Amino acid sequence: MLYSASSDTKVFARGNPYELCRCTSKVVKQLWRPDASTTYYAVDLKCPMTKMRIPEALLTLLHVYYPQNGELSCMGNITPEFSFVDLHIDNGQDVLTTVVGDAEDCVKLWALYPPEPHNLDLYYSHVGQDSKFLNLYSRLEDGIFVVQTSEQTIYLPAGWIHAVYTLKGGLVPGTMWSTAESLSVTAGILKREIKAKTASYSLAVSFLQSCQVALESHNADLQQCVAREWCVFGKDIQQLARAEGQQWPTPLVENVSNALKEKYSSCPQCGRPIQAHVCRAKGKRGQ
Known part of the structure; x- marks a missing residue:
């Protein structure tokens, strides 16, 4: 080896x-x-x-x-x-x-x-x-x-x-590797890392990968979980990416945002138009 x-x-x-x-x-x-x-x-x-x-x-x-x-x-x-x-x-x-x-x-x-x-x-x-x-x-x-x-x-x-x-x-x-099934666990870890101020963009990447594959699945519960968690973490992920010099939005963020926009008109978490979160992900003022 x-x-x-x-x-x-x-x-x-x-x-x-x-x-x-x-x-x-x-x-x-x-x-x-x-x-x-x-x-x-x-x-x-x-x-x-x-x-x-x-x-x-x-x-x-x-x-x-x-x-x-x-x-x-x-x-x-x-x-x-x-x-x-x-x-x-x-x-x-x-x-x-x-x-x-x-x-x-x-x-x-x-x-x-x-x-x-x-x-x-x-x-x-x-x-x-x-x-x-x-x-x-x-x-x-x-x-x-x-x-x-x-x-x-x-x-x-x-x-x-x-x-x-x-x-x-x-x-x-x-x-x-990341999976759709690990989405809630990865989100829980990301939440605690952010609170402890030890979060890195690499952890956000794992979360985003889980989001993308969940949105590509045919599991409606997992897809709604992505929308709810994205509502919570979108701004934090943007801050982590920029802190590490990542150009915003990253390709993974683009993929997740586009998939959410295709599947939802409003956010299952806060009820606002899903476009507000997509705009926020692109670094613009939300609706």
Whole structure:
């Protein structure tokens, strides 16, 4: 498996970020010589030669957003023994991840918690704090602990809160995607991120992707959910996009706005003409 470090690659030691890519060689070295005192691990490496497919059993249940080229990108982590990734949420997207090698080559222990309102509220009450798992595990509800080897692939629906401890080091390829079915969960995460002032446009992209594929579905309930959530988040998404230098409206915003205009004359949330939200998305004064 070919891994490629880039400007997106992040290297951590004991959960504290170091300058990007500076310590990648230490991560690779610790695959053979683990160091419990200072464990380095790398995340978000590119895997240009690796392809991952969504299992057919999932495709029959989900409306999946695909990029224009129709392929989901594969990213990878390098996690030596003793690596620990504290509680986090993967950007409001579904996740498929595995480990590379024989059953004895890489082993991980997962702590998984569903995105119920109680769990999400508790998690976001500790944004920016260290040792989230130690502080929250006794109060998070309906947790599941799973041991993963190369014989298993983990599928996480959008929004699941999770922490991962590496019992034996190895390579960890994975992919993520947005679905219509994850719309309400992704919207709930976006709402909490905005309130915590930690939201980024990448999270808004996940939300917009869910909106687009929901509007393309034949599910009237999902389509109405898009209209209601767009009424709530349209202005916030505009601010996030502009803060990161995105030209407004972005292509995803255009797609969602145009689809809403085709399907609705008035907003199911506030009752105003849907054109008011579309105009707002285009950065104009609403009606």
